[in-house]
Amino acid sequence: MTFFVLQNPKADSGDAVSDFLPIDGAPIGDAPRCDVCGKYVGMCPLLPPVRIELDGWGSSWGDIAFGPGDQVLISQRLKEAVAEAGLNGFTSLDLAEVVKVRRRRKSLSGNPPDYWLAAVVRSKAMLEEGASGLERDVGGVCSTCGLGGVIKRVRRVVLQPDTWSGEDIFFARGLPGTILTSERFKSLCNALGIANCSLVGAETFGFDHYPQDFR
Numbered sequence: 001m002t003f004f005v006l007q008n009p010k011a012d013s014g015d016a017v018s019d020f021l022p023i024d025g026a027p028i029g030d031a032p033r034c035d036v037c038g039k040y041v042g043m044c045p046l047l048p049p050v051r052i053e054l055d056g057w058g059s060s061w062g063d064i065a066f067g068p069g070d071q072v073l074i075s076q077r078l079k080e081a082v083a084e085a086g087l088n089g090f091t092s093l094d095l096a097e098v099v100k101v102r103r104r105r106k107s108l109s110g111n112p113p114d115y116w117l118a119a120v121v122r123s124k125a126m127l128e129e130g131a132s133g134l135e136r137d138v139g140g141v142c143s144t145c146g147l148g149g150v151i152k153r154v155r156r157v158v159l160q161p162d163t164w165s166g167e168d169i170f171f172a173r174g175l176p177g178t179i180l181t182s183e184r185f186k187s188l189c190n191a192l193g194i195a196n197c198s199l200v201g202a203e204t205f206g207f208d209h210y211p212q213d214f215r
């Protein structure tokens with residue numbers, strides 16, 4: 001099985017980069033915690049009614065817009081396509097009211113699409129730390145949520161065999177904040193030309209929060 005990582009494109013790359021912020025005073029829920037160790041496994045979710053400020057950085061609006069937390073906005077078009085294809089992994093979809101629109105380029109015309117705030121499922125899929133080249137500072141690791149210490153770097157994303165149960169878009173245990181997708185999700189996005197959707201192969205995705213270690 002091949003997986004992909006949904007990346008938040010940089011604000012100066014791509015032609016449909018879109019992101020959002022909740023308006024001040026927006027209702028938020030409690031951050032989810034591990035049942036066993038109590039560590040936070042995600043960020044505080046925005047709750048309905050969802051009211052946002054939208055920023056467009058390209059010459060068209062994205063079908064996906066990224067925000068400060070674990071939820072993403074998806075366009076009406078993407079929402080319908082996901083439903084029609086029978087893909088799963090969004091645990092809630094709440095219509096977002098766009099209170100303010102910022103166009104960072106004059107060439108960005110037209111109104112944004114209807115957007116839905118999508119929460120992504122926390123899968124039982126578990127990161128295979130060794131195969132992923134994960135390094136962390138000291139800290140015992142919880143076998144339930146896969147968290148412990150601070151992740152310093154990850155060189156690729158490999159999941160433990162038989163832990164993924166078929167979600168098409170999901171978070172894996174041990175790798176908070178990184179949205180993974182199935183091949184089916186990638187194929188759908190490619191076929192429809194879903195905008196502002198950067199999916200890189202899990203084998204080639206990585207990050208290093210401590211590059212100074214190698215200086």
Ligand SMILES: [Zn+2]
Nearest residue numbers: 034037142145
């Ligand atoms: Zn835990």
